[in-house]
Amino acid sequence: MKRRDPFAERDARRRAGGTRPRFTIEAAPARGRRRRDPRAERAAETLRITPRPRLARGATGTAPVPADPEPAAAPRPRRIERPSHMILAVLDGEAGRPTGHDRQVLGAARLLAGAEGAVAVLGPFDPAGLGPLGADRLLPWAPPGDDPAAQAAQVAAALAFLAARHAVFPETPDGGDLARRVAALTGEALCSDIERLTATEACRPARGRRAEQRLAPPRLLAIQADCVAPWRGTAHETLVLDAPAPVPPAAIARVTPLPADPARVPLGEAAFVIAAGNGVSDFAAFRALAAALGATPGASRMVCDAGLMPRAAQVGASGTVLSATCYVAFGIAGAPQHLQGLTAAEHVIAVNTDLHAAMIERADLAIVADAQAVMPALLDLLRGRGRP
Missing domain, CATH: 3.40.50.1220 (TPP-binding domain)
Structure with a gap:
């Protein structure tokens, strides 16, 4: 093989004229391998698809477009066919929409239900919206107006129909009043103002908030806001129960709410x-x-x-x-x-x-x-x- 002469190759590519030496790349002699063209390679690997081009390394622009990976299937809701016990969640939400405190009530009910129990909700709520919050059953009884005695009678009837182990209320002006009325009507013990709750223990303030009372969760519980986190686990399948609604006592004939000026x-x-x-x-x-x-x-x-x-x-x-x-x-x-x-x-x-x-x-x-x-x-x- 003839020995290369870099000086001769450089002179062969030199352009004539000008004050500075210039060289022509195209005139370079072949050296046994083809010079790479990165721009041409990138253009050949570009897949012309929308919304923006993609690169397929080792492919050409005429190659078939690779299919997008299929999205991972959403986990199936958990369905509890035969629960060992029931927990009733009494919510405050109006127009069938749970409030932030209601979500915490459902989290507390889910905590008490455990893996084998089921959580039931009383009221005209949407079952699809209750499943991600941990509810397993829905008792779609319409609220009996603004009569607190009738509301307490309805909750007591739901307790008896479900044979619920616990009923959880929000400690709000309406929810706390309803919990106390249900306790007086049924003769059950009520643990109110709960600030911490586990599956085996409820804690609430006592003696003017100078002490803390700890006891096993009774049948009726009213929890304060932010004491239990909402349910963040697997969504549950909410089944609608078919049961005749109780006839509330006719104590109040008509109630006309007076809207406040916002x-x-x-x-x-x-x-x-x-x-x-x-x-x-x-x-x-x-x-x-x-x-x-x-x-x-x-x-x-x-x-x-x-x-x-x-x-x-x-x-x-x-x-x-x-x-x-x-x-x-x-x-x-x-x-x-x-x-x-x-x-x-x-x-x-x-x-x-x-x-x-x-x-x-x-x-x-x-x-x-x-x-x-x-x-x-x-x-x-x-x-x-x-x-x-």
């Missing part, structure tokens, strides 16, 4: 709150939207400092800590002190032009838009549905 409801007690921040300049439209939605108006600290909203409307660590079911923030960036007031809010909706705002990150539903444009659009939509 603008006068304290922020700490409001279920639906909308708040304005620096992104809101038209406060007349903001108040009109709050009235049309039936929401309680709130505001950020900077808006209250500017005197645009009263100090009682301030949301945050230095204002009011909310326990609302839904909170809508218009033009609020989300300072740490403001976000501290939303720790107990169940659902948060944010309207902001900054995609990277802290409130957008905290929100369950984010609308990246100008609040001044969203508010009139919502008002027009509500007025088209016949709302003022």
Whole structure:
């Protein structure tokens, strides 16, 4: 084989003219192997598919498109055909929707039921929504109006029908009152104000909260909020029970609820709150939207400092800590002190032009838009549905 002469090869590729030497790559002599072209190789391996191209190493662009892997099948709900015992969960939720405290009640009932027991729910709830919360049975008896004596009689009838080992109530104004009425009606012991619960022990404060009482869980239990976590395990299949509803005693003929003015409801007690921040300049439209939605108006600290909203409307660590079911923030960036007031809010909706705002990150539903444009659009939509 002839010996290579790099200087001669370089001179053969040299271009004439110019002040600086230039060389032509195409004129290089063959050296026994083909020069790689990375761009051509990448183009040959690119699969022209949507929504964006993909690379298949070792393949060409005409190769068949590989099929996407099949998603993993969701775990099947657990079905308990013949439970060893039943636990009754009495919920507070209105319109068939469990509250956050109700989810904890179901978690406590699931804890008491164990692996072999079943949890039954009393009321007109959706079975599909109760399964992920740990419920196995649904007794779809409609509530007997606003008569507390009739409600207690209905719960007592459910206890007898299910032969339930325990009944768990939320320690709320309505749930606690119902639990005490059921205890008086059935003669069963009630353990109220429970702050810690296990399968074998219930703890509650005693002697003016200077001591702690520990006892085996009785048949009736009323638990405080945040003492038991909601059920996070495998979803259960909720079976609807067929049983004749008990006839409640006719003690109250008619009850007409008086709705409260949302603008006068304290922020700490409001279920639906909308708040304005620096992104809101038209406060007349903001108040009109709050009235049309039936929401309680709130505001950020900077808006209250500017005197645009009263100090009682301030949301945050230095204002009011909310326990609302839904909170809508218009033009609020989300300072740490403001976000501290939303720790107990169940659902948060944010309207902001900054995609990277802290409130957008905290929100369950984010609308990246100008609040001044969203508010009139919502008002027009509500007025088209016949709302003022």
